[in-house]
Amino acid sequence: MSNKKKFIKDVIQQFTVKINQDEANDQLIHSLIFLGEHESYCRSYPEISDIIYHLEKDKFHILKENFALLDEITENKFAALLSNEKIAPENGKGEKIDNLLRFERHIKLSCYQRDYILSQTSDAERSARDAEKVAKKAKGKVGHIYSEFVGILAIFTAMSFTMMGSVQVLGNLFHDVKLWGKSSIGYALVIGGIYILIMYLIIMILLVGMKKLYGDDDNDYKFTPKIVRAVIEISIFMIVTGILSIWMLK
Structure with a gap:
């Protein structure tokens, strides 16, 4: 200086x-x-x-x-x-x-x-x-959209394989139904009721998985009670009706 x-x-x-x-x-x-x-x-x-x-x-x-x-x-x-x-x-x-x-x-x-x-x-x-906040917010949205896209693809892929497998299982179950008599119809009702219960259970599991991916972890997935009750009642009705039909024809 x-x-x-x-x-x-x-x-x-x-x-x-x-x-x-x-x-x-x-x-x-x-x-x-x-x-x-x-x-x-x-x-x-x-x-x-x-x-x-x-x-x-x-x-x-x-x-x-x-x-x-x-x-x-x-x-x-x-x-x-x-x-x-x-x-x-x-x-x-x-x-x-x-x-x-x-x-x-x-x-x-x-x-x-x-x-x-x-x-x-x-x-x-x-x-x-302000620009940094906007950039972080945009980055978070892009990452969220990407994860949602990947998750949706994974879920639909799982659903597709599940549906294909269930159709094959259903075909195997109905393989022995040759003649459409009363006993055959009863057998089909029992198999159909069980099939509906199994498929609905798989769908419920997939929906719960989607909720865990994109929903709030503090809140569980809520099913509509009327639909759940209707599916269970229809399945039970088909199974009971099928069993009664087979029993009465023996």
Whole structure:
């Protein structure tokens, strides 16, 4: 760090603490006198901006307070110091005052620029967070749709094989029914009733599996009582009727 930047940083740091005008502030006044005598220091815009941009948040706030850059602050401590007779013996006129006013203007400009940059950064971070949330939500939906698609294919495949197997089993069961007499009809009713119960049980198992894949784990799959009762009653009726038909014909 050059001696020029080091001195400018030291001056700015003195304004990052609250200034009490009732005190002498000899060191600060001495620094301002030296600063005002060196126009090149007051025109060191890159160095001034760099120092202010890297100030800590609390120090930056106090700096703005001393330069009356806050809405609730109206007293400019820097301007008040320029009225000191050690700094402005010529009633506030001269090259020294012009240099210090030039330094003050760039301090204020750098503060405005930092506030603007921070506001833009905050907006960008907020937009980035919103975009990240949307991306995660979209990714979750895509993954959910993919898993549902795979699960549905698996379930329908299982149902297809089950139906094909059950048809083959039913054909084997009815293989011995050659003549459609009363005994054959009874035998068919018994087999049909058992077949309906077995098929409905398989369908129930598949529906419960679908519920576990896509439903809420805290809630069990709910069957319609009327349908369950009707299937059981029809199956029992067919089995009992078939058994009675076979028994009566013996």
